[in-house]
Amino acid sequence: MDLVARLTSELGDAVTVAPERLATVRTDKSGFLASGTPLALVEATSVEQVQATLRLASEAGVGVVPRGAGTGLAAGAVGGAGVIVLSVVKMNRILEIDPANELAVVEPGVINADLDAALAPYGLWYAPDPASKAISSIGGNIATNAGGLLCAKYGVTREAVLGLKVVLADGRLIQTGHRTVKGVTGYDLTALFVGSEGTLGVVVEATVRVLPRPTGDVVTLGAFFPQVRQAATAATAIVGARLRPAVMELVDSQALDAVREYLGDAVIRDAMGPATGDGFLLVQFDASPAPDTVLRAVELIEQAGGQARVSTDAATGEQLLSIRRAFHPALASRGEVLIEDVSVPRTRLADAFDVIAEISREFDVRIPTVAHAGDGNLHPNFVVEGGVLTPKVRAASDALFRAALELGGTLTGEHGVGILKRHHLIDELGPDSYALQRQVKAVFDPRGILNPGKVFEITE
Amino acid sequence: MDLVARLTSELGDAVTVAPERLATVRTDKSGFLASGTPLALVEATSVEQVQATLRLASEAGVGVVPRGAGTGLAAGAVGGAGVIVLSVVKMNRILEIDPANELAVVEPGVINADLDAALAPYGLWYAPDPASKAISSIGGNIATNAGGLLCAKYGVTREAVLGLKVVLADGRLIQTGHRTVKGVTGYDLTALFVGSEGTLGVVVEATVRVLPRPTGDVVTLGAFFPQVRQAATAATAIVGARLRPAVMELVDSQALDAVREYLGDAVIRDAMGPATGDGFLLVQFDASPAPDTVLRAVELIEQAGGQARVSTDAATGEQLLSIRRAFHPALASRGEVLIEDVSVPRTRLADAFDVIAEISREFDVRIPTVAHAGDGNLHPNFVVEGGVLTPKVRAASDALFRAALELGGTLTGEHGVGILKRHHLIDELGPDSYALQRQVKAVFDPRGILNPGKVFEITE
Numbered sequence: 055m056d057l058v059a060r061l062t063s064e065l066g067d068a069v070t071v072a073p074e075r076l077a078t079v080r081t082d083k084s085g086f087l088a089s090g091t092p093l094a095l096v097e098a099t100s101v102e103q104v105q106a107t108l109r110l111a112s113e114a115g116v117g118v119v120p121r122g123a124g125t126g127l128a129a130g131a132v133g134g135a136g137v138i139v140l141s142v143v144k145m146n147r148i149l150e151i152d153p154a155n156e157l158a159v160v161e162p163g164v165i166n167a168d169l170d171a172a173l174a175p176y177g178l179w180y181a182p183d184p185a186s187k188a189i190s191s192i193g194g195n196i197a198t199n200a201g202g203l204l205c206a207k208y209g210v211t212r213e214a215v216l217g218l219k220v221v222l223a224d225g226r227l228i229q230t231g232h233r234t235v236k237g238v239t240g241y242d243l244t245a246l247f248v249g250s251e252g253t254l255g256v257v258v259e260a261t262v263r264v265l266p267r268p269t270g271d272v273v274t275l276g277a278f279f280p281q282v283r284q285a286a287t288a289a290t291a292i293v294g295a296r297l298r299p300a301v302m303e304l305v306d307s308q309a310l311d312a313v314r315e316y317l318g319d320a321v322i323r324d325a326m327g328p329a330t331g332d333g334f335l336l337v338q339f340d341a342s343p344a345p346d347t348v349l350r351a352v353e354l355i356e357q358a359g360g361q362a363r364v365s366t367d368a369a370t371g372e373q374l375l376s377i378r379r380a381f382h383p384a385l386a387s388r389g390e391v392l393i394e395d396v397s398v399p400r401t402r403l404a405d406a407f408d409v410i411a412e413i414s415r416e417f418d419v420r421i422p423t424v425a426h427a428g429d430g431n432l433h434p435n436f437v438v439e440g441g442v443l444t445p446k447v448r449a450a451s452d453a454l455f456r457a458a459l460e461l462g463g464t465l466t467g468e469h470g471v472g473i474l475k476r477h478h479l480i481d482e483l484g485p486d487s488y489a490l491q492r493q494v495k496a497v498f499d500p501r502g503i504l505n506p507g508k509v510f511e512i513t514e
Numbered sequence: 515m516d517l518v519a520r521l522t523s524e525l526g527d528a529v530t531v532a533p534e535r536l537a538t539v540r541t542d543k544s545g546f547l548a549s550g551t552p553l554a555l556v557e558a559t560s561v562e563q564v565q566a567t568l569r570l571a572s573e574a575g576v577g578v579v580p581r582g583a584g585t586g587l588a589a590g591a592v593g594g595a596g597v598i599v600l601s602v603v604k605m606n607r608i609l610e611i612d613p614a615n616e617l618a619v620v621e622p623g624v625i626n627a628d629l630d631a632a633l634a635p636y637g638l639w640y641a642p643d644p645a646s647k648a649i650s651s652i653g654g655n656i657a658t659n660a661g662g663l664l665c666a667k668y669g670v671t672r673e674a675v676l677g678l679k680v681v682l683a684d685g686r687l688i689q690t691g692h693r694t695v696k697g698v699t700g701y702d703l704t705a706l707f708v709g710s711e712g713t714l715g716v717v718v719e720a721t722v723r724v725l726p727r728p729t730g731d732v733v734t735l736g737a738f739f740p741q742v743r744q745a746a747t748a749a750t751a752i753v754g755a756r757l758r759p760a761v762m763e764l765v766d767s768q769a770l771d772a773v774r775e776y777l778g779d780a781v782i783r784d785a786m787g788p789a790t791g792d793g794f795l796l797v798q799f800d801a802s803p804a805p806d807t808v809l810r811a812v813e814l815i816e817q818a819g820g821q822a823r824v825s826t827d828a829a830t831g832e833q834l835l836s837i838r839r840a841f842h843p844a845l846a847s848r849g850e851v852l853i854e855d856v857s858v859p860r861t862r863l864a865d866a867f868d869v870i871a872e873i874s875r876e877f878d879v880r881i882p883t884v885a886h887a888g889d890g891n892l893h894p895n896f897v898v899e900g901g902v903l904t905p906k907v908r909a910a911s912d913a914l915f916r917a918a919l920e921l922g923g924t925l926t927g928e929h930g931v932g933i934l935k936r937h938h939l940i941d942e943l944g945p946d947s948y949a950l951q952r953q954v955k956a957v958f959d960p961r962g963i964l965n966p967g968k969v970f971e972i973t974e
């Protein structure tokens with residue numbers, strides 16, 4: 055009996071081979087399309103089903119691609135020819151909220167925003183907030199160590215995960231971490247699984263730390279600058295002055311053009327008045343910032359050449375944020391987009407924008423860019439035609455990766471390596487660390503069945 | 515030529531075989547004394563010397579015990595017969611302070627408090643604050659993922675480490691992590707090394723995240739309760755009310771006795787007035803807490819049966835803290851002490867004190883206990899005679915470990931496994947995770963030369 059028949063016999067309805075369903079799991083939000091079609095899609099509804107899938111696939115030596123909500127941007131969860139795609143998106147129960155210990159226990163398919171909504175009545179909050187939080191799952195957030203807008207102040211996913219239940223490649227179930235605040239018993243396998251992109255095991259349960267929901271007033275500043283470099287300089291100065299904004303986002307000139315076209319000039323004028331410029335900085339303070347903090351931020355913005363508008367009411371704050379939020383829909387409306395994700399030390403942010411402008415000129419491609427300016431994480435975007443990376447765009451994005459490393463940065467701040475960046479991984483890690491990481495992978499997955507071809511090109 | 519001769523020929527003065535020096539590295543602050551004497555002590559002053567030591571030891575198949583300031587409490591850095599002890603305590607330079615990027619780069623021998631002092635002029639702060647911070651090194655803090663008094667609010671060492679330079683067992687140098695706030699390129703080897711107790715490699719440089727130093731007023735509360743259980747209940751209630759104290763410490767009745775004898779009744783009366791009791795809770799809020807926060811804490815203390823004294827001046831605050839701080843010297847003055855380190859979910863703190871009282875009765879041993887009540891980390895102390903664990907004390911501490919696991923806790927919150935807890939490791943991890951962790955160890959240290967006999971009993 056072949057693997058699909060064995061899976062069907064053991065898991066019944068959870069297994070599908072319908073071509074239209076299989077087509078959906080060949081891609082993710084990166085737009086990458088895997089070549090070929092997977093053997094089957096298993097939509098697990100229990101830990102036992104995940105275990106059975108991995109046990110049978112392991113026995114058959116067939117690759118398994120773990121998948122959550124499919125919102126990845128690095129093609130880390132796409133399935134092509136010859137593999138089983140194992141979705142945990144139906145395992146979406148919040149198993150426990152423990153307000154007194156400030157933790158929650160969830161299945162991996164829980165949507166980030168749904169967890170947050172369930173915590174709100176307790177005055178609690180799940181801090182990691184990827185821009186995709188309305189559609190991305192906690193399991194996927196863990197797989198990529200997802201970041202977001204609030205990371206500089208409140209940390210990334212790794213900081214929020216206390217412990218995991220993980221099914222190993224051969225179907226065994228292990229538990230990592232603890233429900234306590236502290237714990238140093240053995241190696242930190244929890245942190246090893248966070249960001250491992252489905253290459254070491256399949257997360258079937260997570261115990262996450264939750265925080266008291268920030269209270270108090272929110273103050274939002276919007277500022278236009280003649281040049282994007284000035285906006286980046288202001289952002290660096292605000293961090294350097296220890297003002298600790300909760301959100302600090304930067305939108306460059308090409309990105310602003312797209313937003314203007316998408317929202318209309320009027321919306322921006324409503325929020326920002328007649329001011330305009332080639333760089334837009336949004337700074338938001340939470341928890342009732344001291345008046346001095348806000349005044350100092352305005353001063354630093356003006357020193358860098360910008361004009362700030364301060365809003366203390368929620369409605370105007372939302373209007374200002376909507377300029378930043380409109381960026382991705384604006385670009386998507388123009389065609390398919392490759393969203394890049396390099397990160398640089400915060401002091402190199404202005405230099406990074408210079409380099410992006412150079413690359414844009416040199417390769418004659420538009421690279422509209424937004425940045426989480428509080429933490430130095432940039433998302434340069436390449437508009438691509440028909441989902442195919444042209445040689446020009448590929449060369450430009452390669453140049454971008456090299457530049458990020460030269461600036462002391464990383465290839466990926468929060469999206470992961472997946473397929474799209476696997477060729478560059480060794481450049482950042484160096485050959486010794488790369489080899490060690492592959493050996494660690496082999497400890498957890500000796501037959502190489504977990505997410506083959508992702509992160510490490512272990513199957514090639 | 516034997517290994518010591520080769521080391522001496524390559525490293526000269528860095529190598530010592532003087533018996534009185536070798537005697538000092540057979541023990542640490544746990545009081546454990548390794549059997550036999552190490553072959554040599556290497557006091558490295560450079561990365562190259564660490565590399566040479568490991569290369570030569572690896573070739574010879576001789577064990578190497580990495581060691582920092584020797585303040586460990588689990589015998590994780592003690593050297594016995596047949597091994598080389600490799601001290602990095604002389605590699606104690608602060609290589610860089612980068613205020614704008616809020617990071618510092620240090621050698622492993624830098625003393626925790628020295629880093630903090632160097633950061634102060636910049637308005638910056640190294641948050642991890644083990645009670646040993648005046649004498650413990652950053653390298654040792656990293657090896658044990660050290661905690662401290664401020665962890666519940668400001669995180670443990672893992673949260674503060676951005677990247678590492680590590681010498682592998684065979685002498686190769688690798689780099690992990692990044693200088694950026696975010697980064698998800700490959701597995702999180704940084705977190706894997708943090709808390710690995712010298713069993714995976716030797717940390718020779720660390721890039722650590724530093725925070726803006728908290729400003730504003732400090733408010734300190736001291737409270738006596740008739741029973742320690744009530745103090746624990748108050749602590750749990752304060753966390754549950756989301757009041758977020760920076761420090762919350764609990765001292766039980768037997769510990770109070772020792773402090774009273776050591777400090778004298780008058781000192782305690784000066785700080786606390788005539789109030790007394792069998793449990794003492796110290797709560798400190800930083801960064802100018804709202805008056806409501808302090809009043810609510812007083813209310814919760816009174817509801818639990820305690821009497822609080824509130825201090826808003828630094829001098830009285832220090833007096834109150836001194837009661838807690840006197841605990842370790844008070845016990846040390848009575849003889850040698852085995853400081854245990856279990857951690858439980860914060861809501862089980864009162865139950866943990868009940869269990870400790872039961873064990874104390876059952877085994878007829880005194881177990882004075884302090885706890886980091888904000889995070890559920892307890893330090894029950896066993897006074898031992900002449901550095902030897904009697905069967906009675908060993909049985910009592912075994913019962914304590916079992917109880918911590920039954921309460922949903924961990925064997926060690928911040929001291930590590932070392933030699934003292936290695937026999938219990940598998941009880942917490944389970945056989946599958948234990949086996950995986952040993953395989954991970956074997957990837958980094960295929961010949962098993964790194965810190966043999968610690969954490970995993972890999973040499974037995």
